[in-house]
Amino acid sequence: MEADICQYQGCNQDPEYICKCNEEYTFICSNHLNEHTQKGINHSIIKNFTEITLGDKQIMIAQCNISLRQLRLMRENISQKTRENISIIVTNALRDLEYIRKNEQLIESSIDLISLKDRLVKKKNYSECEVFLMKYLTDPNKICEELDKRASEMLFDLDFEMKIKTLKEENIDFKNQLEKLTIEHDKKISAIQNFIGIxxxxxxxxxxxxxxxxxxxxxxxxxxxxxxxxxxxxxxxxxxxxxxxxxxxxxxxxxxxxxxxxxxxxxxxxxxxxxxxxxxxxxxxxxxxxxxxxxxxxxxxxxxxxxxxxxxxxxxxxxxxxxxxxxxxxxxxxxxxxxxxxxxxxxxxxxxxxxxxxxxxxxxxxxxxxxxxxxxxxxxxxxxxxxxxxxxxxxxxxxxxxxxxxxxxxxxxxxxxxxxxxxxxxxxxxxxxxxxxxxxxxxxxxxxxxxxxxxxxxxxxx
Incomplete structure (x- = not known):
């Protein structure tokens, strides 16, 4: 049982004491303690507070000051790491957008070139569009396949949740492999023990x-x-x-x-x-x-x-x-x-x-x-x-x-x-x-x- 204020009418002080009177609990402040105990004889009073000594105060204040410095350091570290990650994200995004821009130009130019030509002559030096056409002419489906692969890599670099999921899956796989190795190790140890008669x-x-x-x-x-x-x-x-x-x-x-x-x-x-x-x-x-x-x-x-x-x-x-x-x-x-x-x-x-x-x-x-x-x-x-x-x-x-x-x-x-x-x-x-x-x-x-x-x-x- 708990109370937030003294139970005397009109009193808003903290209930520093609890008195058990006739099987009932009364919460009272220090100002009303004497007044309460002057009535009757069935009183059992206990403290409803924790003492704070001078030493407790000094230790608590010192520890709180340390924790404030720790919070400021946490803020600085998080801000620094955030700036670093933002910089990495921006750099990767600019790199990927430039890759997309260049490949758009290359593919559009290759479309124009193949529309005009009905053959690719073998020669010493080829244009960028000719190299592109010769690479994919026998299997055009590879263009989209390679772009899909590159798109997945780009999104993975930007998707931190996916990275965490992948790391968890790799960790589970590692644990499974470790468990298998442990079982094999136990069997080998058992076999050695059996061989020498333990x-x-x-x-x-x-x-x-x-x-x-x-x-x-x-x-x-x-x-x-x-x-x-x-x-x-x-x-x-x-x-x-x-x-x-x-x-x-x-x-x-x-x-x-x-x-x-x-x-x-x-x-x-x-x-x-x-x-x-x-x-x-x-x-x-x-x-x-x-x-x-x-x-x-x-x-x-x-x-x-x-x-x-x-x-x-x-x-x-x-x-x-x-x-x-x-x-x-x-x-x-x-x-x-x-x-x-x-x-x-x-x-x-x-x-x-x-x-x-x-x-x-x-x-x-x-x-x-x-x-x-x-x-x-x-x-x-x-x-x-x-x-x-x-x-x-x-x-x-x-x-x-x-x-x-x-x-x-x-x-x-x-x-x-x-x-x-x-x-x-x-x-x-x-x-x-x-x-x-x-x-x-x-x-x-x-x-x-x-x-x-x-x-x-x-x-x-x-």
Missing amino acids: DFNEENDNPQISFFTDNSKKLITINLFSDSDTSYLCNIPENLTCFGAFCKISQDAFFYYSGRCGNSYTDISYIIDTNTKILTKLPSWKTNSYSGLSSYVGNDIYTFGGHNGSIIHSEAHKYNLLSNTWSSVSSMPLPTQSNCSIPLNDSILVVGYNLPGIYRYSWDTNSYTSLGLFQGSQHKIICKANGKVFVLEYNKLHESISNNLNQFAVVNGATTVPNSYLISYPVKNGNNLYFVLGDFKIYRLNFQTRAVVMLRPMKLVN
Whole structure:
């Protein structure tokens, strides 16, 4: 509530004070303050002004004087720039008008000349009209075409709005080109990382793996270098599961998509920050489950196959972190579930429970090629280290022995690993790969010894 003058009748002074009397506000000047408070006892008075100290006055006056000088400088600069632009406009206009005058004379003279002649004789020196006629005689339409082009250039020089529009369009084009270059740069960096085997290595004292238990809001954190694990009840509206798609996208965050939750199938997607426990919900996509380990390339996350609640399918999709959108990519040659994929160079390698080998997906050509031979109806984990690709297939560990990945050799024929599926992303630490299977046990693959051991079962302390 505000007032412009004192509310006492006939007073035009500023309302310097506000008094709350019996739940009503009265605006009064300093001259009527004492008179007002002599009536009754229910008064609560507050100031209705901002104090101005001597220092405030000096600073404000000094700053205003500076701003006046700034305004005068702005006037001088604008006037100078206006004079310069007017001079340029006048100079260009005079130049263009002179061009028009000369060409009018030339064309009129050429009309007179061609009206009198029925041939142009070749000779050493030609008149200006003869040069004009010889230039355009075979294609007279070029006269108007060249004049149209010159007219556009003249008007563009004089049309500042058109110049601004053109600059904006060029700026948009530059931004689009820059975005394309950025995407290509990200893909090249990703390809370099994939080639040398960078997979978010947890080179710290406490590497962790996180996932949700089925049909719950409980986020489990496996502490790999400890004998106990923790759980956290997330503040989200729906239950999640470990039977979906997952992919690590940074040291502290992973991607979650869909899954069989209890007896139902979902289309929910999240980014989960395991450090802050903040879950960011993403746009929903198709109902799916058992897609398994997805691949993070550039700004895209690729998921392959799965179960849609009715059948095992071969569909593949990608989610773009920048545009926050889903889209479909080329389907796999065969339907498969409980899959595992990794980026390698300019492609993604995919293995799955139902696949008899590796499929290499190229995001450039949106197509697949077949590599290696393995057993169907076997759970598989694919990984890379030290310039090699490894496939853990149930009780066997295979290692690539050719650069084109068409040949693999069994380097451990009795790993003792059960025929079970991944329930979260694996983690590399040094020469070891740690992973958790559907039996909720923690396993370790050593890339030097090729040995696979079960470290311990999951053990929650809260």
